[in-house]
Amino acid sequence: xxxxxxxxxxxxxxxxxxxxxxxxxxxxxxxxxxxxxxxxxxxxxxxxxxxxxxxxxxxxxxxxxxxxxxxxxxxxxxxxxxxxxxxxxxxxxxxxxxxxxxxxxxxxxxxxxxxxxxxxxxxxxxxxxxxxxxxxxxxxxxxxxxxxxxxxxxxxxxxxxxxxxxxxxxxxxxxxxxxxxxxxxxxxxxxxxxxxxxxxxxxxxxxxxxxxxxxxxxxxxxxxxxxxxxxxxxxxxxxxxxxxxxxxxxxxxxxxxxxxxxxxxxxxxxxxxxxxxxxxxxxxxxxxxxxxxxxxxxxxxxxxxxxxxxxxxxxxxxxxxxxxxxxxxxxxxxxxxxxxxxxxxxxxxxxxxxxxxxxxxxxxxxxxxxxxxxxxxxxxxxxxxxxxxxxxxxxxxxxxxxxxxxxxxxxxxxxxxxxxxxxxxxxxxxxxxxxxxxxxxxxxxxxxxxxxxxxxxxxxxxxxxxxxxxxxxxxxxxxxxxxxxxxxxxxxxxxxxxxxxxxxxxxxxxxxxxxxxxxxxxxxxxxxxxxxxxxxxxxxxxxxxxxxxxxxxxxxxxxxxxxxxxxxxxxxxxxxxxxxxxxxxxxxxxxxxxxxxxxxxxxxxxxxxxxxxxxxxxxxxxxxxxxxxxxxxxxxxxxxxxxxxxxxxxxxxxxxxxxxxxxxxxxxxxxxxxxxxxxxxxxxxxxxxxxxxxxxxxxxxxxxxxxxxxxxxxxxxxxxxxxxxxxxxxxxxxxxxxxxxxxxxxxxxxxxxxxxxxxxxxxxxxxxxxxxxxxxxxxxxxxxxxxxxxxxxxxxxxxxxxxxxxxxxxxxxxxxxx
DNA sequence: GGCAATATCG
Numbered sequence: 134x135x136x137x138x139x140x141x142x143x144x145x146x147x148x149x150x151x152x153x154x155x156x157x158x159x160x161x162x163x164x165x166x167x168x169x170x171x172x173x174x175x176x177x178x179x180x181x182x183x184x185x186x187x188x189x190x191x192x193x194x195x196x197x198x199x200x201x202x203x204x205x206x207x208x209x210x211x212x213x214x215x216x217x218x219x220x221x222x223x224x225x226x227x228x229x230x231x232x233x234x235x236x237x238x239x240x241x242x243x244x245x246x247x248x249x250x251x252x253x254x255x256x257x258x259x260x261x262x263x264x265x266x267x268x269x270x271x272x273x274x275x276x277x278x279x280x281x282x283x284x285x286x287x288x289x290x291x292x293x294x295x296x297x298x299x300x301x302x303x304x305x306x307x308x309x310x311x312x313x314x315x316x317x318x319x320x321x322x323x324x325x326x327x328x329x330x331x332x333x334x335x336x337x338x339x340x341x342x343x344x345x346x347x348x349x350x351x352x353x354x355x356x357x358x359x360x361x362x363x364x365x366x367x368x369x370x371x372x373x374x375x376x377x378x379x380x381x382x383x384x385x386x387x388x389x390x391x392x393x394x395x396x397x398x399x400x401x402x403x404x405x406x407x408x409x410x411x412x413x414x415x416x417x418x419x420x421x422x423x424x425x426x427x428x429x430x431x432x433x434x435x436x437x438x439x440x441x442x443x444x445x446x447x448x449x450x451x452x453x454x455x456x457x458x459x460x461x462x463x464x465x466x467x468x469x470x471x472x473x474x475x476x477x478x479x480x481x482x483x484x485x486x487x488x489x490x491x492x493x494x495x496x497x498x499x500x501x502x503x504x505x506x507x508x509x510x511x512x513x514x515x516x517x518x519x520x521x522x523x524x525x526x527x528x529x530x531x532x533x534x535x536x537x538x539x540x541x542x543x544x545x546x547x548x549x550x551x552x553x554x555x556x557x558x559x560x561x562x563x564x565x566x567x568x569x570x571x572x573x574x575x576x577x578x579x580x581x582x583x584x585x586x587x588x589x590x591x592x593x594x595x596x597x598x599x600x601x602x603x604x605x606x607x608x609x610x611x612x613x614x615x616x617x618x619x620x621x622x623x624x625x626x627x628x629x630x631x632x633x634x635x636x637x638x639x640x641x642x643x644x645x646x647x648x649x650x651x652x653x654x655x656x657x658x659x660x661x662x663x664x665x666x667x668x669x670x671x672x673x674x675x676x677x678x679x680x681x682x683x684x685x686x687x688x689x690x691x692x693x694x695x696x697x698x699x700x701x702x703x704x705x706x707x708x709x710x711x712x713x714x715x716x717x718x719x720x721x722x723x724x725x726x727x728x729x730x731x732x733x734x735x736x737x738x739x740x741x742x743x744x745x746x747x748x749x750x751x752x753x754x755x756x757x758x759x760x761x762x763x764x765x766x767x768x769x770x771x772x773x774x775x776x777x778x779x780x781x782x783x784x785x786x787x788x789x790x791x792x793x794x795x796x797x798x799x800x801x802x803x804x805x806x807x808x809x810x811x812x813x814x815x816x817x818x819x820x821x822x823x824x825x826x827x828x829x830x831x832x833x834x835x836x837x838x839x840x841x842x843x844x845x846x847x848x849x850x851x852x853x854x855x856x857x858x859x860x861x862x863x864x865x866x867x868x869x870x871x872x873x874x875x876x877x878x879x880x881x882x883x884x885x886x887x888x889x890x891x892x893x894x895x896x897x898x899x900x901x902x903x904x905x906x907x908x909x910x911x912x913x914x915x916x917x918x919x920x921x922x923x924x925x926x927x928x929x930x931x932x933x934x935x936x937x938x939x940x941x942x943x944x945x946x947x948x949x950x951x
Numbered sequence: 952g953g954c955a956a957t958a959t960c961g
Contacts, residue, residue: 330952337952355952356952358952359952361952361953362952362953365953388952388953389953390953391952392953393952393953393954394953396953396954397954400954423953424954425953425954426953426954427954428953428954428955429954432954432955458954459955460954461954461955462955463954463955464955465955467955467956494956495955496955496956497956498955498957499955499956501956502956502957532956532957533957534956534957534958535956536957537958538957538958541958564957565958566957566958567957568958569959570957570958572958573958573959574958600959601958602958604958604959605959607960608959608960636959636960637960638960639960639961640959640960642960643960643961646961669960669961670961672960672961674960674961675961677961704961707961709961710961
């Protein structure tokens with residue numbers, strides 16, 4: 134199934150090539166419909182062309198447009214058709230639907246070889262251009278070229294080409310706009326400054342910008358400000374400033390817009406002070422800072438966390454003759470959210486309402502984003518519902534996508550799918566991003582068939598998948614261990630001829646590494662290099678993981694240097710992955726070395742790094758060194774580690790706490806472990822069942838079985854859900870040295886709570902009870918097992934027959950299988 | 952033409 138799909142997929146991939154790369158126009162086959170005589174229109178006079186077209190229309194409406202056109206009677210009329218008739222008919226059809234007029238145009242052309250007037254051609258061209266049907270537009274215009282030999286026959290044709298150029302450029306069809314531009318130059322057609330500016334706009338982030346710029350004869354203010362903006366986006370801020378000062382501007386002089394671009398550029402790099410000085414320059418030049426200028430600076434201040442200054446500037450706006458707009462408030466709300474100050478964000482929204490401004494879709498989206506990031510998915514749903522009830526639904530798909538993303542990230546895929554369907558039902562067509570989010574969510578949960586189904590649906594809607602969509606699918610295949618299929622998909626994408634994003638290679642390389650297939654990972658890495666694609670740090674990090682997974686830490690460590698050879702810098706993940714490998718074998722010395730190296734390279738650790746460091750300490754612990762003083766020292770060390778993290782602004786997560794708790798349990802500092810459980814709770818982090826498993830297991834291991842009992846009891850009182858492990862651990866402990874009655878009681882709870890109790894659980898209990906010669910209890914569990922419909926296996930039989938009393942009992946009652 | 956919101960790998 135997958136192979137078939139992949140083959141199918143490759144054909145879809147090739148659709149993403151330029152529509153102009155193929156000039157094929159497939160003509161459908163038509164059947165000629167028969168008509169009754171009475172349904173024929175009567176043609177008496179062709180001299181009255183209005184009458185003629187009206188009769189044709191009458192016939193079309195009576196018989197049906199398509200049927201009429203294919204009928205033999207119409208064929209008779211064609212020879213009498215004049216351009217003016219066709220124009221009038223098309224005009225009429227346009228009011229029905231523009232598609233119908235395009236269809237009529239094409240039918241006449243293809244079936245009756247009717248040569249259209251420039252009017253019809255232009256009309257249809259405009260319809261097609263408006264509907265982005267560039268391929269068909271291309272065909273029509275190409276045909277016009279061929280038929281007429283020269284393009285200059287109609288004065289307005291140049292305008293259509295210019296409009297086509299403008300539109301294709303506005304729609305970011307970069308290759309197509311270049312093609313049109315070239316054609317226009319070949320035909321010596323005039324390219325308007327507006328169209329040129331639009332082309333320039335789309336190349337502003339590349340070096341090609343200058344080629345376009347040089348071609349523009351009548352440059353205007355937009356042309357210059359686009360160049361400045363382009364340079365800013367290329368992070369060539371100094372060049373932008375230089376360009377601002379050149380004589381190119383002649384008498385126009387730089388506009389506020391250009392200064393805004395420069396301010397925005399500096400803000401994005403975090404240099405708010407530079408942005409501020411340009412704000413002053415604007416004033417010095419006698420220009421008036423616009424609302425944009427203010428918003429850009431306010432946004433810059435928010436991004437570096439200077440919310441107070443941002444608020445001040447917003448309140449000073451009226452001094453410069455402008456008022457804050459909804460964008461200003463949205464920026465401030467986002468600023469508060471970035472600082473995690475939700476109440477501040479809501480206050481901003483209140484101010485906004487007081488000012489008589491209404492929250493817009495973006496306001497809602499910012500708030501929604503904040504809720505989702507905090508994990509308050511349900512709060513997000515309420516917000517979305519509120520927004521939709523205010524009639525925003527037709528405005529934008531983005532808030533829905535945010536919600537979809539929130540639901541998918543928390544594994545609530547069913548709700549995501551129902552929202553997705555609701556969106557469609559409400560007439561909100563999901564776009565590429567929405568599809569990709571849901572496809573990714575499905576793939577992450579291994580629901581690959583459903584993901585494929587959506588992928589196909591998306592392609593059917595002519596939404597072309599991009600690198601991220603393919604990434605989601607590759608990820609899904611890799612996570613399901615379907616590496617062969619993932620590789621086939623990747624290969625089919627490679628053979629489409631487009632340069633693939635390194636991320637796609639990374640996903641498959643990582644898939645190989647995760648499955649321990651280091652050879653395959655290296656082979657694919659070789660493909661990357663041979664194709665001339667630049668690997669990213671993630672590529673190497675996966676290789677490091679692959680080597681670590683296959684117990685080749687020495688080779689993994691060498692990759693740190695290889696990364697540098699490729700002109701890249703190892704990331705915190707590179708180091709943390711390596712440290713994790715060392716942690717797994719308790720090699721704390723190597724972890725310390727790497728930690729020092731990280732510090733020297735200026736790479737800040739994450740909470741994962743810290744968790745790995747604690748894990749290393751835990752695994753590296755040697756029991757024989759155990760004494761009270763040392764335990765206290767370790768406890769202090771853990772507390773210090775936690776303080777370090779908090780002062781570095783790295784919030785410890787569940788895993789960090791669990792690792793610390795495990796470390797303290799390992800060194801037998803149980804009171805310390807419970808202290809960390811309390812710290813964890815005080816930081817609003819829920820202890821997971823893993824946390825409780827660690828604690829219960831340790832209480833049992835060190836013989837505090839009664840304490841484990843009361844601990845489990847108190848957790849049950851608090852309605853904390855425990856895993857099966859917590860119960861079986863304690864049951865086993867009771868079988869070994871505690872109270873067999875307690876074991877029975879807990880086992881009943883295990884069954885009562887609906888856990889899937891297997892033969893292994895019975896055998897673990899019976900085994901322990903037999904060793905303590907607790908014959909009656911062994912018999913009890915044996916019978917319980919049979920009553921649950923589980924037959925004894927060889928292991929249990931072997932255990933049972935070791936005890937004479939049990940052997941005779943089982944034989945007497947015929948309980949053992951033959 | 953310039954400001955605010957969504958999805959990918961380690």
